[in-house]
Amino acid sequence: MKNSNNTEDKNIHNKNRNRTPPYGSYGYSWFYIMLFILMIVFYITVSSTNKTKEIGWSTFEQEILAEHDVEKIVVINKEIADIYIKPELFEKEKYKWITDGFFNNKMGPHFRMNIGSVETFENKLQQAQQDFSKEELIDVKYNSQTSWTNILAWLLPLVFIIFFWIYLLRRLGSGNSASGTLFNFGKSTATLTEKDTKSSFTFNDIAGLKEAKAEVMEVVDFLKNPERYTKLGAKIPKGVMLVGPPGTGKTLMAKAVAGEAKVPFFSISGSEFVEMFVGVGASRVRDLFKKAKEKAPSIVFIDEIDAVGRSRGKINAFQANDERESTLNQLLTELDGFGKNTGVIVLAATNRPDVLDKALLRPGRFDRHIYLELPTKEEREEIFGVHLRPLKLSKNVDSSLLAKLSPGFSGADIANICNEAALIAARKNKKEVEHADFMEARDRVIGGLERKSKIISAKEKEIVAYHEAGHAVASWYLKHVDSLFKVSIIPRGKSLGAAWYLPEERQIVTKAQFMDQICASLGGRVAEEIIFDEISTGALDDLEKVTKQAYAMVAYYGLDKEIGPISFYDSTGQNEHILSKPYSEEMAKLIDKEVQELITTAYERTKNLLVKHRVKLEKLAKLLLKQEVVEKDSLEHLLGKRELKELVEKQQ
Template sequence: MEQPPKKNKSDSPDEQKQKPPYGGYGISWFYLMLFGFLILFSILSNPTSSTKEISWSVLEDSLLAERAIEKIVVINKEIAEIYIKKDHLKDAKNGEGTERLFSTVQGPQYRMNIGSVETFENKLYRAQQDFPQGEKISVAYESRTSWTSILSWLLPFAIIILFWMFLLRRMGRGSTGGNPLFNFGKSTAQLTEKGTKSSVTFEDVAGLKEAKTEVMEVVDFLKNPETYTKLGAKIPKGVMLVGPPGTGKTLMAKAVAGEAQVPFFSMSGSEFVEMFVGVGASRVRDLFKRAKEKSPSIIFIDEIDAVGRSRGKINAFQANDERESTLNQLLTELDGFGPNTGVIVLAATNRPDVLDKALLRPGRFDRHIYLELPTKEERTEIFKVHLRPLKLSKKINVGLLAKLSPGFSGADIANICNEAALIAARKKKEVVELEDFMEARDRVIGGLERKSKIISPKEKEIVAYHEAGHAVVSWYLKHVDSLVKVSIIPRGKSLGSAWYLPEERQIVTKSQFLDQLCASLGGRAAEEIIFNEASSGALDDLEKVTKQAYTMVAYYGLDEEIGPISFYDSTGQNERMLGKPYSENMAQLIDKEVQNLVTMAYERTKKLLIQHKDELQKLAKLLLKKEVVEKEDLEEVLGKRGVEVLEGSTEKIG
């Protein structure tokens, strides 16, 4: 006889998913069914559920007068159950007797609240004075405990218990098996098992060559540790990915998860912090415990600044800070007394200045990988990655798209490619063309065009001269970025815009700063020259100019009066100070120098516009006529600029 094959102890993941966890929904449904059965049983088995309730007058005038009562049973000195004689049951007025569902005893036909026992007995005695001795009604007294009375005080407790079972189940839903009551301290990290191939690989991480090399070396540490340890080297314990938003930190971690071929635990820093005291530290311990059990493995903590903020005076007034205890536990696990072999921690943040110094020291996060905004060549590679799924026109030049997007991050480029595809689909095109990318770029930078916005002719004229002022000043100043388009069509929150193609430079000189100040003040200066008064339309320009002037004076040391002194704080500690890091006299001097700097730039701008007033008026009239002036039109009005500029734009002023 062939025996059935025995099941393996380690079931497949699909079989494990089908098994309900301990204390799962099967047991809960059993409790609910039992509770409902008890309620139904109490209702159906209660003899008084279908008994008619009467008053004393009905009892005396009808039932006693007809000698129809067989007996009366007083229950708990409160309710009298009245049983009718069998020969009177057939009377239509009395009806048939009721029977209990789970009992063969015939139930009472009537019931009545008696008030007090003595009053009921006196009334019954007086009503039976004329009855013969043998026909007097017998009265019995019973004490009963019904299911209804029991459930009346059990029901609140049952509801509370069911509520807590539901609450604890919700808390333990993300935990790994076991009783949910004890799982809220467990780690909620998502595990990518060894051998699982991710949809994101290093081929999808365009650019970032140096950072990718560093991260790939970390993966090689785990795959071939003997290559490094045979020379006495120690495997790094932590790698911190630092960079502006959208530069590919999380994407890099996803690629590591797909390429590492080792268990990969990923979670966000905010998942450690809960309302319960000690839960964050418990989750850190559980995370590293799981990682050590599956070593060699990788832990990835995204947005680690949510839990790794610096411990300082800001927390001194709090008796027990949950975030600080979680950070202490994380520091202990990274480089504590106990061994931590075979586990590498990857972390990502765009706020390295707020992180605790103990977290960043060698021995915890040994390597800091800085991801910067991509260069032109790197943007070309990123465009190629995001253009793969699109149906493109043959005229698309990837190099041109990269030139027209300086300062863009990988996320910005992905957004432009998606917007271009949406715009082409909206126009019912078969392929995505270059003009769709240009429109998508303008949409991402400046916002949606609002051609339907109603502007009075006077306001439109002011906007035209304002934007023409920006254009004329920037055209004749040597160090201002190349101007490629001017528009007076409302877009986003702005009523008009001048579009520039910024140069990719790593440092900015003082003369470049001064020319940029003049270009930003060109709109307000043009309004004052033409209309003899300024408007509120230059608010954005003035804000930008003021911040830039303070940066030149207080940070870069470009002011001759104050000298080469910088009050810039790269550590971020001055943000917690109530005062400024300099004296009151220095503050007054900085304010004075900033005012002189902006005033000097404004006077220089006005002189330049007065000198080219004819070009300013021509360009403003052309803007009122066409609303959008491209590079060719600018050259017809203003003449050739010293350096040939490429058609396109990525930044606006105005």
């Protein structure tokens, strides 16, 4: 047992001895130590030099030479005379400054003066010593030397600049472990997950996305068991593009691939290819695929590929050398330049497929496009189940009910709601997270932070109450509007009030549904006009939404009789930078006219509806002023049970 421990200690010692410490391990301390020493030397030299006083000839002759205080004179480079005082005179009052302070100047020189020319200086000195005896004559020496002060004056800044650049260039070069010097900044910065590395994240941790998981799992299975596919002559797709709205789980899917695949996994962001240096992006692409081929079979994951994969259109025609375009060209070459069955598979993720270059999306590069849509009710229930696991829940929390109350939510939104609910429960010192906490978290995520402290006048509060009541009553009696479950006049975020709906999960929208939605959105503005005979600016958001919906109906979806089945929508995004419109001025006038008539018709329809139900409108507004929030039960008690069949019969 003792020998075993000794062996382990030796192994650890050998590993530590052979391990080369990275540059950042001692933080360039040697650089600062050298700089500090140089500064001290420079300070000592300059301090001692500053003890030497500059004087003129008359002062030297009358106050020093005439007093016989000079020990010797040294002429430096035939320009400067250094004057040394006799050591026994340092105690005199006028020479005490020589020995004062920490840095004294006993060794000299003590005085210094410019001599002009050697001949003139010698003549003056000879005349001044005419009355001196032979023993009193001053010894004059001539030296040629370079001053340390002058050397340090230009050498120290130079040394500092050199060390600073060495430090800076090493910092530039050490952006990742693979590029430790300046000349390696073109190397790939991809993070490598080795095949022996165990990851806790697998496909079992991804809820929903069954079809997408099946597609990606097939790629992983090919790398694990290639013989099953190759014996039938099948070829695995070279590239798989994950496309979907933000928060639907594209990067999450890649993490699961890294955990499931028993092959090296390279992950990198698209923005890491683009640098300020020309050619770095293309160099990193080459290096990334070189490493991937060396470790084949392997997987390369490029997150947010739209950073380098943007379409090469006319917008870049005026640029002589676009770094992003050269990077994309290299990426296209690498994707389609694989040898047969090299075993390198590329996964990429983006939420902007419309801006990607067509050459990038063609078969042979990215053969498969997997679309990750927003989750359905059943998928949301599974996602809630995943995110509810770590929470301490109350018995009244039902994941199926939470899934029903969160239509249109992505996986990231659901994770955010679960986390917010736990924070709210902790803030209230609860021992468990309750259903009410999830509802409060949902409202906060959608509408923003509740601001009960916001001070508004009584008149403004009354206008808001009737405005929200107008939305509620109009939507209650319209067939195709989503189910209303709460009305509030508590300020949240930028809004002063809100009507909360449960949207139906539709794939298509009819003209009748569009018209009902527009009428419900205009309910607040119409209610203000009916009750106060005056309108306010509170309907800005509603009018913006209504105008966009009306223009979409007329110009995009072809739902207008006058315009006909014509659509000016550009799904490719190529006309995004073109200033001109894809239709004539006459057509633009006709579109504007039809949109105006459509909104005006919806406004009159909403006005007739609210005038008919004015009593209920006023009751609901007064109830809102009293208790600020009205739930679905109170709405049914006040407005009657919403029976859509009866509404259809009445409207017919």
